[in-house]
Amino acid sequence: MKNLVEFIGKSLADNPDQVLVEAEDRGHETVYTLYVAPEDMGRLIGKGGRIAKAIRTVVKASAIKSGVQVHVEIDERH
Amino acid sequence: MKSIEVVARTVDEAIAEALHKLQADREEVEVTILDEGNKGFLGILGSKQAKVLVEKKSPLYELKLERALEFVKELLAQMEIPAEVVGEANLESVNLQIQGDGLGVLIGRRGQTLESLQYITSLAVNRQGGDWIRINLDIGDYRAKREETLRSLAQRAAMKVESTGRRVALDAMNAAERRIVHQELQEFGGVITQSEGQEPYRRVVILPD
Numbered sequence: 001m002k003n004l005v006e007f008i009g010k011s012l013a014d015n016p017d018q019v020l021v022e023a024e025d026r027g028h029e030t031v032y033t034l035y036v037a038p039e040d041m042g043r044l045i046g047k048g049g050r051i052a053k054a055i056r057t058v059v060k061a062s063a064i065k066s067g068v069q070v071h072v073e074i075d076e077r078h
Numbered sequence: 079m080k081s082i083e084v085v086a087r088t089v090d091e092a093i094a095e096a097l098h099k100l101q102a103d104r105e106e107v108e109v110t111i112l113d114e115g116n117k118g119f120l121g122i123l124g125s126k127q128a129k130v131l132v133e134k135k136s137p138l139y140e141l142k143l144e145r146a147l148e149f150v151k152e153l154l155a156q157m158e159i160p161a162e163v164v165g166e167a168n169l170e171s172v173n174l175q176i177q178g179d180g181l182g183v184l185i186g187r188r189g190q191t192l193e194s195l196q197y198i199t200s201l202a203v204n205r206q207g208g209d210w211i212r213i214n215l216d217i218g219d220y221r222a223k224r225e226e227t228l229r230s231l232a233q234r235a236a237m238k239v240e241s242t243g244r245r246v247a248l249d250a251m252n253a254a255e256r257r258i259v260h261q262e263l264q265e266f267g268g269v270i271t272q273s274e275g276q277e278p279y280r281r282v283v284i285l286p287d
Contacts, residue, residue: 004156011149011202043205051201054194061183061191062157 004062005032005072008055013040018077029069032059035077044074081133089114089128096132108133142211143167146174146203150215153195159184171212172203181217189224192217193252225258232262232284236269239284250279 002023010016018037023030034055036044045052056072063070082099086092089111097104115128143165150163154176161178176184185192196215204210216222228251235246248259256273259282263271270287273280 004153007152007156008198012198012205014205043201051197054197057186057191057194058153058157058198061186061194062159064183065158 001030001059001063001066001068001070002032005034005055005059008058009034009036009044012043012051013037014043015040020077029071031071031073033073033075035075038076041074041076081131083112083129083131085127085129087115087127089130092128092130093132096130100132100134102134106135108135137169138208139167139169139172139211142203142208143172145206146172146199146213149199149202150174150176150195153199167211171214173214174199174216176215176217184217185220188251189220189255192220224255228255228258229262232259232282233266235284236263236266239269239286243286245283245285247274248282248284250275250281252278253280256280256282 002021006019006021009019009021013019013036015037018035018040020035022033022035024033025031034044043051044055046054052072052074055074059070059072080100082096084092084096084099086095093104093109096109097107100107110131110133111128112131113126113129115126117125147163147165154161154163159178159181161176161181161184163174163176165172165174167173183191184195186194192215196213199215200213203213231248235248239246251259260271260273263269263284268287269284271282271284274283275281
């Protein structure tokens, strides 16, 4: 799942080498935080969060099979 | 990519011959001069023929198709979903189809996952240089079937409006699906259609005319 988030992030970012994914277990769900270069935030979130929403939809669909709850966050890499 | 090597008296002649053979214009090809050739002494002694390699460049949509296929295949691999991806492209669009069994998970509720996959693929393919091209993604023949369903749904609802004289509101649909309904009922006399509400709950409403 982490690889999937990373693959999508790298495919959409202008600075793929700055893309980093961290996974954190929070009880019943796993939160994946997709870190990207500050200038790539717009490319990953999109107008009105449209891109972020599409990424979440795809990652969640992928998680259905494995029966786990996932959540994707997008944040700036410092 | 098609390419040929041509030998002729001069570089210019070799290129001209290659273009003729490839049936291409000068700007559609990439030329590598392998040998400048030389006319030799009095055009006889020590003369050497020119040699060029001429490659016909793929049109942009071919490159985009390649990129799109590669992206979707890798995406499915990462999702651990075994499926085939086929596609074709033309000047207007790249059209991809995912084939396999049990792909409902890729379609999602009201086709939401499919829309997201198509959107992300379009962004990934159009991110790097070159002109933007439309990406159409389908899973099996989901879209064709869905369109058929929407058309008959629209017809039935319109008949109901006609017979009862009351408006009928359909379920919420995305823009592409609403357009299919509007189109279907354009020729249907006695009713008019309009969209109401805010995304993602926007819906088509059919009213008596």
